[in-house]
Amino acid sequence: MELRDVSFEYLTDETVLKDINLDICRGEKIVILGANGSGKSSLQKILNGLIFPSKGEYRAFGQLVTEDTLNDEQFSQSFRQRIGYIFQNSDAQLFSANVWEEIAFGPLQMKLNFKEVNDRVNGVIRMLNLESLKDRPPYKLSGGEKKKVAIACVLSINPEVLILDEPTNGLDPRTQRWLINLLVELNKAGKTLITCTHNLDIACEIADRVIVFNEEHKIVAQGLPQDILSNKELLLSVNLIDEHYHSHVHVSQPSKQHDHFHSHE
Amino acid sequence: MNSNNQAPEWLLNSGEMGMCPCGCIGKRKKVRFLEKTINDIAKLLKEVIFFEDIAFQDGFLQKLDPRVKVISLIILISTATLLHNVFILIIIYLISCILAKISCISLKLYFKRVWLIIPLFTAITVLPSIFNYVRPGNSLISIINFGHKLYLGPFTFPAELAITKQGVSGATLLIFRVGIAVSLAFLFTATTRFANLMKAFRVLFLPKIFITILEMCYRYIFILLNITIDMFVARKSRTISKIDSKQGRSFVASAIGSLFGKSYALSEEVYEAMLSRGYKGEPVIMNKFKFTLLDFQWLLSLVICVLAAFGGEIILG
Numbered sequence: 006m007e008l009r010d011v012s013f014e015y016l017t018d019e020t021v022l023k024d025i026n027l028d029i030c031r032g033e034k035i036v037i038l039g040a041n042g043s044g045k046s047s048l049q050k051i052l053n054g055l056i057f058p059s060k061g062e063y064r065a066f067g068q069l070v071t072e073d074t075l076n077d078e079q080f081s082q083s084f085r086q087r088i089g090y091i092f093q094n095s096d097a098q099l100f101s102a103n104v105w106e107e108i109a110f111g112p113l114q115m116k117l118n119f120k121e122v123n124d125r126v127n128g129v130i131r132m133l134n135l136e137s138l139k140d141r142p143p144y145k146l147s148g149g150e151k152k153k154v155a156i157a158c159v160l161s162i163n164p165e166v167l168i169l170d171e172p173t174n175g176l177d178p179r180t181q182r183w184l185i186n187l188l189v190e191l192n193k194a195g196k197t198l199i200t201c202t203h204n205l206d207i208a209c210e211i212a213d214r215v216i217v218f219n220e221e222h223k224i225v226a227q228g229l230p231q232d233i234l235s236n237k238e239l240l241l242s243v244n245l246i247d248e249h250y251h252s253h254v255h256v257s258q259p260s261k262q263h264d265h266f267h268s269h270e
Numbered sequence: 271m272n273s274n275n276q277a278p279e280w281l282l283n284s285g286e287m288g289m290c291p292c293g294c295i296g297k298r299k300k301v302r303f304l305e306k307t308i309n310d311i312a313k314l315l316k317e318v319i320f321f322e323d324i325a326f327q328d329g330f331l332q333k334l335d336p337r338v339k340v341i342s343l344i345i346l347i348s349t350a351t352l353l354h355n356v357f358i359l360i361i362i363y364l365i366s367c368i369l370a371k372i373s374c375i376s377l378k379l380y381f382k383r384v385w386l387i388i389p390l391f392t393a394i395t396v397l398p399s400i401f402n403y404v405r406p407g408n409s410l411i412s413i414i415n416f417g418h419k420l421y422l423g424p425f426t427f428p429a430e431l432a433i434t435k436q437g438v439s440g441a442t443l444l445i446f447r448v449g450i451a452v453s454l455a456f457l458f459t460a461t462t463r464f465a466n467l468m469k470a471f472r473v474l475f476l477p478k479i480f481i482t483i484l485e486m487c488y489r490y491i492f493i494l495l496n497i498t499i500d501m502f503v504a505r506k507s508r509t510i511s512k513i514d515s516k517q518g519r520s521f522v523a524s525a526i527g528s529l530f531g532k533s534y535a536l537s538e539e540v541y542e543a544m545l546s547r548g549y550k551g552e553p554v555i556m557n558k559f560k561f562t563l564l565d566f567q568w569l570l571s572l573v574i575c576v577l578a579a580f581g582g583e584i585i586l587g
Contacts, residue, residue, distance in 0.1 A: 055542045078550070085548040096493050097539035102465030102485050106556075113556055114548035122556065142322065142465075144492040162547060 006052060006166070011061035013047055021047045023222045025061070031165070034188075034198045036208045036230065039218030040244040045201040046093070048218075049168045052199060053090040086115055089164035093171040095151035099143035104135060104154050107143065111162035129157045149180040156187070166197040173204050185210050205234060205246070219243045307502060307522075315495050324460045329373035331461035336470035338565045342572055343458040349576050350450045358582050359446045365575070366453055373461045384453045392448045393441070400437035403427050407434030464488055469557045482553045486540070494533055501525050 006029040013022040022044040029035060029052075037045045050056045051063055054070050063070045065084060075081045092098045101107040108129055112122040130139055133153055138146065146154060152172070159167065169188075173181045181204075188211050192198050200211055208215055208230050215233040217226040219242070226239055233239065240246045325332060331339065346362075353359055370380045398404045401413075409432035420427040459467060468481045468488075505521060513521070 050542070053546050055545060081550070082548065085546065088546075090543075090546040092539065092543055094536075094539060097536060098543045100486050100489055100540050100544065102463075102468075102489065106465065109556060110544075111547040113554040114550065116554065119556055140326075143489065144496075158547070 006066075007064045008048075008051070008058075009062050009064075011051065011058040011063060013044075013051060013056065013059050020222055022051070022058075025224055027216070027224065029166075029197065029199065032192070032195050032197055034192050034211055034213045035200070036212035036215045037199070037201045037218065038203075038205070038208065038215060038233070038240075038243075038245060039201075040220055043218040043220055043243070044222040045218055046170055049090065049170055049199065049201055052166075053088055053168055054084060055090070082115065086162055087164055088166045088168065089159035089162055090168045091155055091159050091170065091172060093174060095148070095155045096143070098155045098158070099146075099151060101143070103140055103142050104146075104157075105130075105139045107154060108158045108161045111158060115162065125161045125163075129161045132160075133157050148175045149177060152176060152180070152184070156184075160191075164196070166199065167191065169198070169200045169202075171201055171203065173202065173207060181207070203245075205240075205250075208234060217243055217245075311495055311499050311502070315492070315499075322463060324373075324375055325463040327374035327461075329375075329461060331369060331373040331458065333564060334568055335559050335561050335565045336462050336466040337473045337559055338561070338569060339458050339462055340467070340470045340473055342569070343454060345572060345576060346454050347451045349579055350454065351447055353447075353579060353583055354443065355583050355586050356443060356446055357586065358579050359443075359450055362575075362579060363446075363450050363453065366450070366457055370457055373457070375457065375460060380453065380457070383456055384449055388449055388452045389445050392445045396441040396444050400433050400441050402430070402432045402434045402437070405434060405437045405440070407436030409433075410435045410438060466557075466559075469555065470559070472557070478553055478555055482555065490533070490536070490540075493536070494529060497532055498525070498529060501528065 006027075008025050008027040011022060011025040011027075012020060014020045025048065037048065039045045047056065051058060052065075054065075054075050057063075057070075057072050066087060068074065068080065070084065075084065099107050101110055105126060108126045109122050112125050117125070130136055133156070135153060135157060138150060138154065143151065143154070152175075167188075172184055172188075176184065185207055188198055188200075192211075198211060202208065202211075212230045214227060215230045216224055217233060217239065219225045225243060226233060226236070237246070237250065240250070241248065334342075350359060350362060353362075367377060367380065371377060402409065406428075409430065411433045412430055413433065414431045416429050416431075419429055462470070465485060468485050471481060472478070502525070505525075
């Protein structure tokens with residue numbers, strides 16, 4: 006995926022993204038950091054082909070992505086199949102009558118036969134332990150369950166790239182941990198992860214590379230998570246943290262011992 | 271906290287008591303429209319969720335294929351509206367009560383849902399037709415005798431205003447028909463999950479897009495109701511003194527505006543979520559309905575009952 010000099014504005018003179026140049030390789034884990042309103046979500050929507058750059062160009066899997074090229078049925082189907090987007094607001098994503106149908110929506114639009122749809126849906130339901138929820142309508146799900154179902158309905162399409170907008174928002178610590186483990190596992194299986202988050206504590210675990218946006222809607226830094234997260238000056242300058250910020254680092258030992266240490270400057 | 275965004279001093283003091291310093295007992299306020307509205311919305315929500323619960327029970331009608339139920343409902347309602355004999359209509363109603371009982375619907379709820387409201391509205395609608403001024407017939411109860419014919423513009427009315435036999439029997443028949451049709455509709459819809467009911471409408475050749483829109487409407491009504499309840503509750507939690515009706519009206523107006531804005535934003539996001547998962551304007555939907563032996567047996571007995579009802583009508587006249 007390549008973005009070249011991409012700018013985007015919803016209204017004239019209200020720039021949301023400015024001169025973005027970004028390359029994302031297959032199998033990479035990327036975390037996008039930035040203060041509220043810095044343009045992270047708009048970037049994700051461009052990557053998912055939901056909105057289109059006002060300037061510059063976006064190429065995915067070697068092909069130019071524009072409104073016009075997405076009108077090509079074959080390209081559109083393969084593009085949608087290869088990129089999955091998990092919205093911040095699960096309610097927007099869960100529009101079907103029950104969990105089973107929600108998970109089946111994507112595979113059905115891909116025109117898979119009913120047996121394959123059945124196999125995929127049941128496989129994802131088993132993997133994410135959603136058996137008890139499969140007949141429930143979305144309004145009877147808790148926040149964590151909604152997020153699980155939202156993930157399930159994107160995984161059933163089996164995309165190569167997963168775009169996640171604030172995935173840990175509103176989740177309890179246990180569900181957050183479950184989600185992080187799942188994301189790491191998916192990445193190991195070869196999926197590319199592009200995550201927007203404010204949760205700096207998880208960035209290390211779900212990122213090979215961190216990209217930082219400033220409030221002028223530009224990318225100001227990118228690099229290894231350890232380098233970026235330890236650069237307090239940078240994070241302060243983009244208004245992401247205050248001067249009292251400190252990080253909690255989780256380190257998993259191969260011997261399955263789990264240590265926490267706490268640093269405060 | 272730096273000096274620029276320091277909290278004002280009054281915010282750092284412990285809160286005021288908010289009670290009258292003389293220690294008098296406050297006036298008890300009446301339940302106003304605000305609370306009433308919240309309660310009504312919450313009640314509606316609960317009711318709809320409750321009826322989904324019936325559809326999840328392990329009763330007789332729940333086991334039938336939703337497509338068979340839609341066809342059965344149409345056959346039964348057409349039969350009920352074509353029959354003239356009140357006795358046969360009562361038998362059909364009693365059978366529907368048995369069906370309700372074996373489908374885990376409490377009879378109390380079954381009666382209450384239909385007979386408390388429907389006959390009332392139907393009765394008001396048919397009330398004029400029981401009088402001889404609207405529908406001439408044999409007098410049953412005489413109400414007023416004016417002694418001479420009444421002339422009202424181009425219309426001439428008989429001297430006696432009376433309730434007629436034909437009027438009463440016509441009104442009773444109509445109330446029965448409406449009551450039974452609504453009871454049957456309630457029975458079949460309450461025992462079918464909304465989503466399945468919508469899909470079953472495909473047997474009536476409803477377009478897929480129409481069914482998808484209906485399903486989504488049903489889904490998002492809940493979300494919008496929840497947002498509405500949240501708005502009312504948030505308002506209530508900040509309502510300290512009495513609100514006059516003008517303020518109340520302005521709150522409701524702004525709540526409507528805000529809800530419209532939120533639903534618009536949500537609809538855009540939902541569309542994006544659908545696009546992102548491969549939606550191309552024509553949804554592909556799938557149903558897992560199976561026509562079983564039980565469905566066949568049910569349809570057979572239904573046809574026999576309907577034929578018997580029409581046979582009875584011919585014999586009894």
